[in-house]
Amino acid sequence: MRKNMHTQVNSQYKIIAVDDEIGILDSLKVFLSKAGYTFVGVTNPIEAIEKVKNEHFDLMLLDFLMTPIHGDQVVEEIRKFNKDLYILLLTGHKDLAPPLETIKRLDIQGYCEKSDQFGQLLLLIESGIKAVSQMQLIKNINNELQSTYDKLEASYMETIEILRFTVEAKDSYTRGHSDRVAEYSELIGKALSLPDADLKTLKIGGLFHDIGKIGIPDNILLKATKLEPNEYSEIQNHPAIGAHILSNATIFKDIIPIVKHHHERFDGKGYPSKLAGNEIPYLARITAVADAFDAMTSRRSYRDSLPLDVVKEEIRKNSGTQFDPEIASLFLNILDNQPDEINRIMRNLKISSYSHGLYPWLLLLQKEIVSVNTFTISFI
Numbered sequence: 001m002r003k004n005m006h007t008q009v010n011s012q013y014k015i016i017a018v019d020d021e022i023g024i025l026d027s028l029k030v031f032l033s034k035a036g037y038t039f040v041g042v043t044n045p046i047e048a049i050e051k052v053k054n055e056h057f058d059l060m061l062l063d064f065l066m067t068p069i070h071g072d073q074v075v076e077e078i079r080k081f082n083k084d085l086y087i088l089l090l091t092g093h094k095d096l097a098p099p100l101e102t103i104k105r106l107d108i109q110g111y112c113e114k115s116d117q118f119g120q121l122l123l124l125i126e127s128g129i130k131a132v133s134q135m136q137l138i139k140n141i142n143n144e145l146q147s148t149y150d151k152l153e154a155s156y157m158e159t160i161e162i163l164r165f166t167v168e169a170k171d172s173y174t175r176g177h178s179d180r181v182a183e184y185s186e187l188i189g190k191a192l193s194l195p196d197a198d199l200k201t202l203k204i205g206g207l208f209h210d211i212g213k214i215g216i217p218d219n220i221l222l223k224a225t226k227l228e229p230n231e232y233s234e235i236q237n238h239p240a241i242g243a244h245i246l247s248n249a250t251i252f253k254d255i256i257p258i259v260k261h262h263h264e265r266f267d268g269k270g271y272p273s274k275l276a277g278n279e280i281p282y283l284a285r286i287t288a289v290a291d292a293f294d295a296m297t298s299r300r301s302y303r304d305s306l307p308l309d310v311v312k313e314e315i316r317k318n319s320g321t322q323f324d325p326e327i328a329s330l331f332l333n334i335l336d337n338q339p340d341e342i343n344r345i346m347r348n349l350k351i352s353s354y355s356h357g358l359y360p361w362l363l364l365l366q367k368e369i370v371s372v373n374t375f376t377i378s379f380i
C-alpha cells in the first residue's frame, strides 16, 4: 500500500535520460518505471536538447561521452534556456568525468559512475527529486506572495488615485500637471541612466507629489486673488500633509521623500525642511525641476504658457539657487535634444478633459502661483 502511494507520487515527476547506448536506456527505463517515475530515454543528445526545450522534465540523467556532442556541451546548451532542470551526470569511469570546475560552472547537481547496480543512482535521483519538489514549493509560495503583494499594491494605488482625483477636482491647476511632472521626471531619470526602480519611484512620486493639497482648505487652495502670507504658509503644509497620508502604506515609502521635499531649494531656502544641496533627496531634486518646468509651460487663467526660451533662461538663472545645477543643466540638454519627447508630453497631457466638460466652473477658480513679474519661480 505504502509502496503504491510512493509510486503514485513519483509518477508526477518526469525523468529524461540521454545515453547513446540503447541498452543503458532500456535498463534505466525498467528500473525507474518500477520506482514509479515517468521516464523518457533519448539516444541523440541534440534531440534531447530539443525535447527539453519543448517539454517539461524535472530531472535529467546524462551520459558524458557521447557523439556528436559530449554531456557538458548538452548542459551548456540547456542552461541557456533552462536553469531549473536538475541534472545528474553519468560517467563510465570517474577518471573520465569532466573537471569539477566544469560541473560547478554548468550547475550540474551531481554525478554517478555507471554500474549494473542502480542503488546508488536511485538514492541520487530521490534526493534530486526532493530538491525539485522543495524548489517547486518555494516557487509556488513566492508566486502567491507576489500575487498578494500585487493585489495589495493595486488596491493602495486605487485608493491614492481616488485621493488624487479628489485634489484634481478641487484644483484645476493640478489636473494633468501631476501626470506631466511624472513624465518629465522619468525622462530626466532615464537621461541619468537611473535604475528601473528609481524610474518607477519618480513616476509615481510625480503623480502623487501634490496629494497633500487634499488637506488644504478650499478657501485657500482655490483663492482667485493673491494669497496672504498666513495663507501661503498654510499652503506650504501640503508636502508634509502628503507625506503623512502616504506614510500609512509601506509601499509608498520610496516616494515619500519626493512628496515631502519637492519644494526644497538647492540654496536651502525652500520648504518644508529648508534642506540644502545634497541634503535634499536626489529624486526630489529631479521632481523639483520637472515641477517648475511644468508650472512655467502651463497655461493659466491669467497668462498663456511662457515661451520655451524664457523658461530655459529661468531654469538657467535659477540653477544652483533653486535647482540642483547638474539636474538643471541635464534638463536643459533634454529640452534642446529631445524636443519631440517634450512636445509629446506637453501635447498628450496638456489637454484637460475636465476643462470643457464636467467642471467648467473650476476654470474661474484659478490661483496666482507663479509670479511672472518678479519671476521667482514660486509655485505650489
Ligand SMILES: [Fe+2]
Pocket (backbone or CB within 6 Å): 209, 210, 238, 262, 263, 379, 380
Ligand atoms: Fe507642490
